[in-house]
Amino acid sequence: MNRITIIGTGKMAFALIDGLKDDFELEVIGRDSEKLENLKKMDICVKTYEEFDSSDKTVILCVKPHAIEDVSDYFKSEANTLISVLAGTKIEKLKKEIKAKKYVRAMPNLSAVFKKSMTTLTGDDSTKLDAIKIFDKIGDVLWVSSEKELDIATAIAGSGPAFLAVIAEALADGGVKEGLKREDAKKLVEGLFEGFVPLLKNRVPSMIKDEVMSPGGTTAAGYAVLEEEGARNAFIKAVQKAFEKTQK
Numbered sequence: 001m002n003r004i005t006i007i008g009t010g011k012m013a014f015a016l017i018d019g020l021k022d023d024f025e026l027e028v029i030g031r032d033s034e035k036l037e038n039l040k041k042m043d044i045c046v047k048t049y050e051e052f053d054s055s056d057k058t059v060i061l062c063v064k065p066h067a068i069e070d071v072s073d074y075f076k077s078e079a080n081t082l083i084s085v086l087a088g089t090k091i092e093k094l095k096k097e098i099k100a101k102k103y104v105r106a107m108p109n110l111s112a113v114f115k116k117s118m119t120t121l122t123g124d125d126s127t128k129l130d131a132i133k134i135f136d137k138i139g140d141v142l143w144v145s146s147e148k149e150l151d152i153a154t155a156i157a158g159s160g161p162a163f164l165a166v167i168a169e170a171l172a173d174g175g176v177k178e179g180l181k182r183e184d185a186k187k188l189v190e191g192l193f194e195g196f197v198p199l200l201k202n203r204v205p206s207m208i209k210d211e212v213m214s215p216g217g218t219t220a221a222g223y224a225v226l227e228e229e230g231a232r233n234a235f236i237k238a239v240q241k242a243f244e245k246t247q248k
Contacts, residue, residue: 107120
């Protein structure tokens with residue numbers, strides 16, 4: 001599978017294009033003539049919806065969920081594999097709207113623009129290796145065995161950048177409140193997040209906490225406030241509510 005059609009010209013579509021263009025022959029379908037013209041300059045094949053032929057192709061559907069009915073009108077023949085990045089859109093819905101031999105749901109996140117996405121996949125097992133091969137080009141990949149697991153993963157990795165942004169902003173604000181310059185607080189938070197990745201890959205979170213927290217120390221004092229204010233429970237509930245939203 002060396003040829004891929006990407007439908008859509010939004011941020012996620014462009015992240016996929018950038019990640020895949022060196023390893024796959026791409027065809028991009030869209031309506032924005034300016035964006036299509038820019039892609040042409042990158043030697044990428046572009047077509048309008050009216051020119052699109054879905055026959056036996058591997059198609060990544062990268063549009064807004066509400067647009068699926070309109071887009072489905074342009075699938076005049078059966079695709080080989082339909083890979084959907086539409087949040088909360090079940091495979092049952094995809095099958096109802098678009099004809100394909102195989103179906104996959106994918107949930108990349110915003111970090112795809114830096115090829116650092118945490119992408120979750122599920123769907124036909126026969127597509128597993130090919131789908132992983134595609135999304136491995138934009139970051140880490142996790143294949144799960146059910147759509148429910150993918151929707152839970154969406155609440156963590158898909159919504160997660162927004163949740164982590166709250167933490168980053170709050171830590172910087174705390175530093176500014178105590179007297180740090182804003183740019184210094186920002187730099188400290190950036191370094192903190194960058195250095196946290198290898199810690200998380202090599203230790204469980206509770207171990208990281210225990211290694212940092214000495215008896216009666218500064219971390220213990222701050223951690224006690226987080227527990228008093230219910231920070232842990234707030235994030236657990238945030239994941240719960242985000243997951244519940246995917247089920248509606």
